[in-house]
Amino acid sequence: MLNEWHMGSLLLQLIYNGLVEGAILALTGLGATLVWGIQRVANFAHGDYMTLGAYVAFLLDVTWSTNPVVAAIGTVVATAALAVGLHFILLRPLRGRGLVALSLITVGLGLVLRNALFLVAGSQPRQYAFNQTAVIDLGFVRVAPAELWTGIAAITAVPAVAAMLAWTPLGKTMRAVADNRDLAEISGIDTDGIGLYVWIVAGALAGLGGAMLALVQGTFDPNLGFNVLFLILTVVVLGGIGNAFGALLGGLVLGVVMEVSTWPPFFGGVPTQYQPVVGFVVLILLLMFRPQGILGRARVL
Amino acid sequence: MPVSYAEGGAAIVSDTILSVSDVRARYGDEHILKGVSIDVPRGSIVALLGPNGSGKSTLLKAIYGLNVKRSGTILFRPQGREAVDLLRLKPHEVTAHGVNLVPQLANIFPDLSVYENLEIGSIGDRKRTVERIERVVGVLPLLRHLLRRRAATLSGGQRQTLGIARALMSEPELLILDEPSAGLAPNIVDGVFAQVQEINRRGVSLLIVEQKARQCLAIAHYGYVLDQGRNQIDGPSARLLEDPEMIRLYLGARRRQPESH
Numbered sequence: 001m002l003n004e005w006h007m008g009s010l011l012l013q014l015i016y017n018g019l020v021e022g023a024i025l026a027l028t029g030l031g032a033t034l035v036w037g038i039q040r041v042a043n044f045a046h047g048d049y050m051t052l053g054a055y056v057a058f059l060l061d062v063t064w065s066t067n068p069v070v071a072a073i074g075t076v077v078a079t080a081a082l083a084v085g086l087h088f089i090l091l092r093p094l095r096g097r098g099l100v101a102l103s104l105i106t107v108g109l110g111l112v113l114r115n116a117l118f119l120v121a122g123s124q125p126r127q128y129a130f131n132q133t134a135v136i137d138l139g140f141v142r143v144a145p146a147e148l149w150t151g152i153a154a155i156t157a158v159p160a161v162a163a164m165l166a167w168t169p170l171g172k173t174m175r176a177v178a179d180n181r182d183l184a185e186i187s188g189i190d191t192d193g194i195g196l197y198v199w200i201v202a203g204a205l206a207g208l209g210g211a212m213l214a215l216v217q218g219t220f221d222p223n224l225g226f227n228v229l230f231l232i233l234t235v236v237v238l239g240g241i242g243n244a245f246g247a248l249l250g251g252l253v254l255g256v257v258m259e260v261s262t263w264p265p266f267f268g269g270v271p272t273q274y275q276p277v278v279g280f281v282v283l284i285l286l287l288m289f290r291p292q293g294i295l296g297r298a299r300v301l
Numbered sequence: 302m303p304v305s306y307a308e309g310g311a312a313i314v315s316d317t318i319l320s321v322s323d324v325r326a327r328y329g330d331e332h333i334l335k336g337v338s339i340d341v342p343r344g345s346i347v348a349l350l351g352p353n354g355s356g357k358s359t360l361l362k363a364i365y366g367l368n369v370k371r372s373g374t375i376l377f378r379p380q381g382r383e384a385v386d387l388l389r390l391k392p393h394e395v396t397a398h399g400v401n402l403v404p405q406l407a408n409i410f411p412d413l414s415v416y417e418n419l420e421i422g423s424i425g426d427r428k429r430t431v432e433r434i435e436r437v438v439g440v441l442p443l444l445r446h447l448l449r450r451r452a453a454t455l456s457g458g459q460r461q462t463l464g465i466a467r468a469l470m471s472e473p474e475l476l477i478l479d480e481p482s483a484g485l486a487p488n489i490v491d492g493v494f495a496q497v498q499e500i501n502r503r504g505v506s507l508l509i510v511e512q513k514a515r516q517c518l519a520i521a522h523y524g525y526v527l528d529q530g531r532n533q534i535d536g537p538s539a540r541l542l543e544d545p546e547m548i549r550l551y552l553g554a555r556r557r558q559p560e561s562h
Contacts, residue, residue, distance in 0.1 A: 188424035
């Protein structure tokens with residue numbers, strides 16, 4: 001009886017964690033899918049944009065002791081600026097070289113960013129100035145202050161981004177360009193000029209996601225984002241490549257599935273270190289039975 | 302054809318909204334157009350015909366500057382404004398000047414709703430978007446009860462109609478259609494051609510690439526036939542429909558006796 005109650009409570013806890021992790025994957029996966037759909041780049045440096053965000057947040061939170069909201073805003077601005085800068089300096093001049101060439105360049109870019117962080121910030125694990133032992137009881141789950149902040153970030157950012165995509169002119173324009181680039185251009189949209197906004201959104205969300213991931217993990221080092229890169233690319237494929245709402249949904253689903261898979265009543269619970277395996281099993285099953293992704297459609301292309 | 306007079310009294314031979322002169326176009330090393338010239342008189346429907354691979358669709362891409370290397374002159378003369386050489390413009394600028402194009406395939410945004418497809422088509426003053434949607438739905442009423450649907454779920458004929466409606470949202474003076482009848486059932490094709498005539502009656506000039514030559518000439522005022530990247534035959538539609546060489550080479554079928562064994 002006590003055990004059943006415990007298992008139920010644990011399940012709620014896992015779902016909460018899963019939604020937070022899912023939000024991180026949703027926000028970063030959305031950025032990657034927009035970049036892929038609109039800029040025609042599979043950005044393998046996306047994880048490293050996240051890491052950079054985590055370190056900017058560390059700088060603001062620990063080194064300069066600003067409050068978490070200021071730190072979050074500063075992080076988002078910094079990574080958006082980084083993404084836009086690299087767009088103009090590196091990626092835009094190389095456009096038209098093809099998906100493979102551009103994507104390989106981002107592999108190198110990620111390597112450079114990652115190692116620059118190792119050089120500047122060092123390899124020692126870092127953690128934010130949150131009390132890691134305090135517990136806040138929310139009634140249905142008990143969370144640490146860091147988890148509470150990531151939860152708040154998740155339930156604000158995901159609906160905000162979804163609303164932006166659904167209702168604002170910029171959101172509709174980005175979805176249209178990702179959906180059918182030539183027709184968007186024919187419809188009077190400067191599809192080249194939209195790149196600026198795509199990178200602002202993708203960079204900002206990567207920074208936010210990176211800081212949230214660092215908070216969730218407790219400690220982090222310069223490999224933080226790179227470690228989840230393939231999960232982000234999984235989200236892009238899960239949602240249906242180029243489909244923004246699909247990426248949001250795919251990220252949330254993947255996060256929850258990976259967390260809940262560790263619940264003991266689920267075949268004894270998958271060991272935590274095998275969580276990514278669960279993610280990829282989900283991906284493989286989806287590709288077998290619904291290759292166009294959750295919300296994607298079969299493309300003639 | 303109304304003959305207009307420029308200041309000083311010099312006659313302009315004809316009032317053309319689009320003059321394509323000696324246009325060459327290629328994909329990489331593959332030269333598709335080897336010098337094509339066509340004129341679209343203002344307010345008319347012009348049919349662009351010819352066998353597969355003759356360069357019809359490539360000419361449309363060259364006019365719009367989509368994925369093709371081009372040279373020559375493509376003069377667009379908007380009403381009451383200065384003529385502009387489309388060869389110097391990016392596709393979205395061509396649209397801003399008063400042209401629009403409905404491609405043959407991929408002519409809608411499948412992931413967007415029908416309403417959003419129309420919103421994206423609207424350019425310039427966003428406040429007029431709702432009014433424009435109302436007007437376009439008035440011209441193409443079959444869209445009225447489909448506005449909330451995701452465009453991917455539409456049938457072939459509905460998609461074609463939405464493609465045309467999206468293009469009309471920019472209030473173009475010249476509308477270019479690439480094979481509007483492709484892949485549609487015969488009864489639906491009639492509907493699409495009726496829509497084209499309705500749009501023309503409202504003052505829009507049209508340039509239409511078509512495989513269904515007879516049907517297209519039946520609604521067009523003038524026709525051009527391209528073959529192997531060059532002009533072959535052109536003339537008023539009524540004359541082309543009677544022209545023996547035109548019938549033998551490009552209209553065929555209809556008058557041939559069924560072969561008996």
